[in-house]
Amino acid sequence: MKGLFPIFKRELLAYFRSPVAYVFIIIFLAANAGCTFMLGNFYDSNQASLEVSFLFHPWLYLFLIPAVGMRLWAEERRSGTGELLLTLPVRTSVSVFGKFLAGWAFIAVALILTFPMIITVHYLGFPDNGPIITGYLGSFLMAGAYLAITSFTSALTKNQVISFILSVNICLILVLLGWGVLSEILNTIFPVWLTDVISQFSFTTHFDAIRRGVVDLRDIVYFLSIIIFMLMTNVVVLESKKAS
Amino acid sequence: MIVVEALSKQFGRFQAVDEISFEVQRGEVLGFLGPNGAGKSTTMKMLTCYLPPTSGNAEVNGFSINSQPLQVQEQIGYLPESAPSYNEMQVEEFLTFIGEVRGFSGTELRRKVGRVLELTSLQDARKQIIDTLSKGFRQRTCLAQSLIHDPPVLILDEPTDGLDPNQKHEVRELIRRMSEERTILISTHILEEVEAVCSRALIISEGRLVGLGTPDELLSQSIYRNAVTLSVSGKSAEALLEDLNGLEQVYSVERLEDMPSGALTVRVFPKDRESISSELEQFLKKKKMVIEQFFVERGRLDEVFRNLTLGN
Known part of the structure; x- marks a missing residue:
């Protein structure tokens, strides 16, 4: 390493x-605050919890994380520094992982800065801290999955805008697959078991459980495996880009 | 030492590099010449393991670019063509970053950064953001980066590109000083640079090797080799031209523009590019001519370059 x-x-x-x-x-x-208080009707729910807040994270991430990750490799290729980095005696996988971790850490900083929300719910009532902790954990994991996808699309092009649009679309599909409205439509076409299988591929499905305070190993494995798979694809793309 | 064996690179149907073979010994500076798009940079990218070759192999200090890329990269200091660097960083910070990635730390790292700053005369710019630097400074920053680990092999893609004449001179001096215990491969467009720093030069065109030799060997292929340009006064022009043409060793005589003083100026091409200066001198003395200028050419690299790269 x-x-x-x-x-x-x-x-x-x-x-x-x-x-x-x-x-x-x-x-x-x-x-984050806007969605929680305005769209999520935080006060009407009369609950001292951040569940509503986390509800919007998949949608916020849909645009914000591609914006964070789009430069990861596209910028290296545009400016030529990629050639410098990839001719240093370091494995491509290490470079990919290092850059990914940096983006993830940056998102972690942004997440940490939402701490006034925690203070708010503690001021308003006596929240159960379990779901808050798991919510943050799940949100962080999910952000990693979004970022890994963006890192991959960023390696495909030297144009950051193309990278952004590609990753928004891929992530949108992964969000929508588990969206209740879509599942109902799919249920009318496919048998229920197939719809279930499809929704298992979605961010939303796995995040919802963690958001509610249920930490299932399967959900964590889902996000981690998306991250690992996308980063491996990222390495393959970089190596094959060099070959062609 | 670099050994290149039948190295080829194809991009789709385009043959960028076509079975190139050559060697560079330790202590040597090999100049890599060729028109734009001839495959110079592609070859360098293969040697630094940025691009995998389509076929063929190369060894850098005994490590194969195909099977031991990390070891090869340890051996090499590389300056890519556009001299890229992370623009948002300071010069010293950037060099420290490269040193860290190469595995140095602590006082050793600080010492190495200090040394390359000194070698490339960047001490005064060390706290500057790279983005705010001029082209010449950026070029030197990237050059400094390639030297940080004191590499036994240096591959420099157009190291003096964008530098002013003084900086060019400095970089050439630096290359010459470092060449003693290193293997250096530089690519360049500037032919005078080849004569200034290279112990051998290699010319490629359309991916193929078309010329290889010491600068003097390459110069000896020039039609200007040993040609003599002379200006004389004292006799009518036509008679002199005739007399010179009559000499046994002379291949042809070309009349050039007269000197401001009115002296006749001609260029005499010898047969077989052999030296004819002493014969000419004796001849002119015998004819009691006043010599105002007498200049023997070594040959012209640009003409050799054109001949080799434009085909016949």
């Missing part, structure tokens, strides 16, 4: 040196 930490560190610092980072954090925090 030689080179992992310096690559991680450089990438993370690069985030905080671009204005995009601050724009992202501000938009994320504002949208």
Whole structure:
């Protein structure tokens, strides 16, 4: 794993040196609060919990995480630094993982900055901290899956916009597959077991359980396996791009 | 030491590099010449394991680019063509990053960064953000990056591109100084650079090797080899041209523009590119001519380059 930490560190610092980072954090925090209080009718629910807040994370991530990850490889290819990085004596997988971890850590910072929400619910009542902790854990894992997909699409092109659009679309499919409305439509066409299988591929399905405080190993394995699979594909794409 | 054996690279149907073979010994600076798109950069990218070859192999200090890429990359310091670097970083920070990735830390790392800053005269710019630097400084920053681990093999793709004449001179001096205990491969468009720093040069065109030799060997292929340009006064022009043409060793005589003083100026091409300077001198003395200029050419690399790369 030689080179992992310096690559991680450089990438993370690069985030905080671009204005995009601050724009992202501000938009994320504002949208998170906005969705919770306005769309989610937080006060009407009369519950001191963050369940409503987490409800919107799959939708927020749909646009925000591709924006965080789109530069990971596209920018390296555009500026030529990819050639520099990939001719250093470091395995491609280490570079991919290091850059991914940096993006993930950046998202973790944004998530941590939502702490006023925790303070708010504690001020308003006596929330059960279990679902709050699992909600954050699940949200973080899910963010990793979004980011791994974006890292992969970013390796496909030197154009960040194309990378963004591709990953939004892939993630949208993965969100929609578990969306109740779509499942009902699918139920009219396919047998129920098939619809269930399809919805098992969705972010929403696996995140919903964790969001409610139920930590099932299968849900964690789902997100981790998406991350690992997408990062491996990412490595393959980088190596084959070099070959052609 | 670099040994290249029948290295080829194909992009789709396009043959970028076609079975190139050559060797570079330790202590040697090999100049890589060729028109744009001839395959210079592609070859360098294969040697640094950025691009895998379609066929063939190369060994860098005994490590194969096909089976031991990480070991090969340890041996090499590489300056890519566009001299890329992370623009948001400071010079020193960037060099530290490269050093860390290469596995150095602590005082050793600081010492190495300090050394390359000094080698490339970047000490005054070390706290500057790379994005704010001029082209020449960026070029040197990327060059510094390639030297950080004191590599036994250096592969530099157009190292003096974008530098002013003083900086070019400095970089060439640096390359020459480092060449003693290293194997260096540089690509360039600048033919004078080949004569200035390279112990041997290799010319490729359309992916194929078309010329290989010391600069002097390449120059000896020039039609200007040993040609003499001379300006004389004292006799009518036509008679002199005739007399010179009559000499046994002379292949042809070309009349050039007269000197401002009115002296006749001609260029005399010898037969078989043999030296004729002493014969000419004796001849002119015998004819009691006043020599205002007498200049023997070594040959012209640009003409050899054109001949080799444009085909016959």
